[in-house]
Amino acid sequence: MSAQPHQTPAESNVFTQLLEELGDHHGFYVGPYKLLDLPIILWDNGRLHLYPSPTAMEQAGLYRMVEGHPVRVADGKPPALDLSITNLVVYQWLGMLLVGIALWRAVRRYRAHPLRPPRGLQNAIEALVVFIRDEVVFANVGHQRLGVRLLPYFLTLFFFILVLNLLGLVPGGHTATGSLAVTGALATIAFFVINGGAIATIGLKNWLRHLLGGGPLWLSPILVPIEIIGMFAKAFALCVRLFANMTAGHIALLSLVGLIFFFGTVLIAPVSVAFSVFVYLLETLVAFLQAYIFTILTAVFLGLASEETH
Amino acid sequence: MELGLAWLAAGIGVGISVLGAGTGIGRLGAAALEAASRQPETAAETRTLMLIAAALIEGIALIACIVCILLAVKTA
Amino acid sequence: MPNFLELSPGLMFWTLLNFLLFVAVLARFAWRPLLNALEQREHHIAEALRQAEQARQDAERLLQEAQNRLQEAQQEMQRLIREGKQQAEAFLREATEKAEQLKRQKLEEAQRELQRQVERAYSQLYAEVVDLVLEGTARLLHQTLDSTTHRRLVESFLAEVARQN
Numbered sequence: 167m168s169a170q171p172h173q174t175p176a177e178s179n180v181f182t183q184l185l186e187e188l189g190d191h192h193g194f195y196v197g198p199y200k201l202l203d204l205p206i207i208l209w210d211n212g213r214l215h216l217y218p219s220p221t222a223m224e225q226a227g228l229y230r231m232v233e234g235h236p237v238r239v240a241d242g243k244p245p246a247l248d249l250s251i252t253n254l255v256v257y258q259w260l261g262m263l264l265v266g267i268a269l270w271r272a273v274r275r276y277r278a279h280p281l282r283p284p285r286g287l288q289n290a291i292e293a294l295v296v297f298i299r300d301e302v303v304f305a306n307v308g309h310q311r312l313g314v315r316l317l318p319y320f321l322t323l324f325f326f327i328l329v330l331n332l333l334g335l336v337p338g339g340h341t342a343t344g345s346l347a348v349t350g351a352l353a354t355i356a357f358f359v360i361n362g363g364a365i366a367t368i369g370l371k372n373w374l375r376h377l378l379g380g381g382p383l384w385l386s387p388i389l390v391p392i393e394i395i396g397m398f399a400k401a402f403a404l405c406v407r408l409f410a411n412m413t414a415g416h417i418a419l420l421s422l423v424g425l426i427f428f429f430g431t432v433l434i435a436p437v438s439v440a441f442s443v444f445v446y447l448l449e450t451l452v453a454f455l456q457a458y459i460f461t462i463l464t465a466v467f468l469g470l471a472s473e474e475t476h
Numbered sequence: 477m478e479l480g481l482a483w484l485a486a487g488i489g490v491g492i493s494v495l496g497a498g499t500g501i502g503r504l505g506a507a508a509l510e511a512a513s514r515q516p517e518t519a520a521e522t523r524t525l526m527l528i529a530a531a532l533i534e535g536i537a538l539i540a541c542i543v544c545i546l547l548a549v550k551t552a
Numbered sequence: 553m554p555n556f557l558e559l560s561p562g563l564m565f566w567t568l569l570n571f572l573l574f575v576a577v578l579a580r581f582a583w584r585p586l587l588n589a590l591e592q593r594e595h596h597i598a599e600a601l602r603q604a605e606q607a608r609q610d611a612e613r614l615l616q617e618a619q620n621r622l623q624e625a626q627q628e629m630q631r632l633i634r635e636g637k638q639q640a641e642a643f644l645r646e647a648t649e650k651a652e653q654l655k656r657q658k659l660e661e662a663q664r665e666l667q668r669q670v671e672r673a674y675s676q677l678y679a680e681v682v683d684l685v686l687e688g689t690a691r692l693l694h695q696t697l698d699s700t701t702h703r704r705l706v707e708s709f710l711a712e713v714a715r716q717n
Contacts, residue, residue, distance in 0.1 A: 185556060186556075188556035189556040189558065190556075190558070190560060190563055207562075247561060247562065248560065248561070248562045249561075249562045249565055249566070250562055251566065252560075252562065252563055252566075254563055255563065255566040255567075255570070258566070258567065258570045259570070262570065262574050265574075265578075266577075266578075266582075269578065269582040269586070270581075270582070272582075272586065273581070273582055273585050273586055273589075276585060276586060276589035277585065277589075280589045280592055280593060281592070281593055281596050291586075292586075292590065295586060295587070295590065296590065299587070299590075301520075301524070305524075317583065317587065318575060318578060318579035318583040318584075319575055319579075321578070321583055322571070322574055322575045322578045322579070322583075323571075323575075325578075326571060326574060342567075344556065345556065345560075345563060346557065346558070346559045347558070347559050347560045347561070347562075347563035347564040347567060348563060348564075348567045350559060350564055351563075351564045351565075351567035351568045351571065352567065352571065354564075354568070355568065355571060355572070402539075403532070403535035403536075403539070404535075406535065406538055406539050406542060407531060407534060407535045407538055410538035410539075410541060410542060411534075411538070413556060414538075414541070455527075458527075459527060459528075459531045462524070462527070462528060463528060463531060466528055542557075545557070546557070549557070
């Protein structure tokens, strides 16, 4: 597939083509429409290659786009590292901007009238913040001081995931959290927060003792590998859960729309639309739920890992 | 032939994993409802625990589904 | 493998960068003032609640006091009424008793006086009778008898007559 799969004729599998929508692109897309070319940043042969757009890159002659990815013209292999700013990066920035504006407005009002009851957007943000603070972080992270120190991380995590999930539900929006790389990065940070927080709280010795899983020493050859796998599995499950939840809804929507093309008749459209609305509403719930689940699971794992001893 | 078998495997796999996850979440929901109706004052805590457990079950099911998707989109 | 299942290192790098930057910026410029303001307001609300509770308790205490005082006043009033009634009764009883006593005293006095008068009258009567009898007897016997001896004789006779009466 090229960088613009929408321009290819629809003679091939519609569903596969629609699935490509879920991926990342070297351009800023709203729905199927490309609004901007995004710069390409490659690290290859020990130096950085910067191009303002894929076209400029192809014109420069060193690299060309194959199936949406830059490859070397010389040997047809991908570059060592593709650090291009892509569609989903732009959606992250968009989400950060939205959260930033909302929080800025709320904070401005807090500064102006610290003791007045919250209003409108400020009220919604406050409800979420208080919920995350009391019900998610303080309720699950046993150590009060650890919870207070990591509160900014949890709050940011929740709002970051929530806004990216919701951006994916805005018509035309792309879901950054529906990409394994994004959720993988978030899970990597969660992994380090969980284990780093645990080591900082109970010390390296106690943390290593957790690896025994509370069993006797002679069981350690079995338990230690299990605990180590479990440690990574937690982060991996966080990553896959968020990705799959966000993608599954989109795939369901695409499948329902795909039914129209599959049957080749518009008569199926009412069924598709009715089910789509249902799935869409479900996805709205899932958007909030998954942001909450990711945050609370991180808090729960952190609480479990930073328990004194079994 | 090989692709057909992969698709078949994907379909059967998704079915089985959904069966498992559905059973698990169903039992979990039943237990949580029972606990919440028996002790309504701890309903909030029960709900949190239920969501966490549901998320863990769901995580496993989703990993299984990813495996199935990988089978289904097998092109070689 | 379809596009959306790829784990692209570039996107991962940018996500890490974005998120960590976002955490740092929000922690400094959003969460700190927001959480501080929340805490301040929660503190303020808790304080207001505490004050309201204090005021309520004060009011309750005052009401209780007023009620107590009212009850005390009522009790005092009843006590006074009861005492007054008792005093009036006692006074009445005393007066009655005094009047009764006075009446009895006067009656006794009158009786005693009457007795005395009667006795005096008797003794006068005796003396006169004795004298009369003596006179008569003297007249009869022409003073033959020693006056004192006969007088004693007659007196004893008269005392006998008085006893028989």
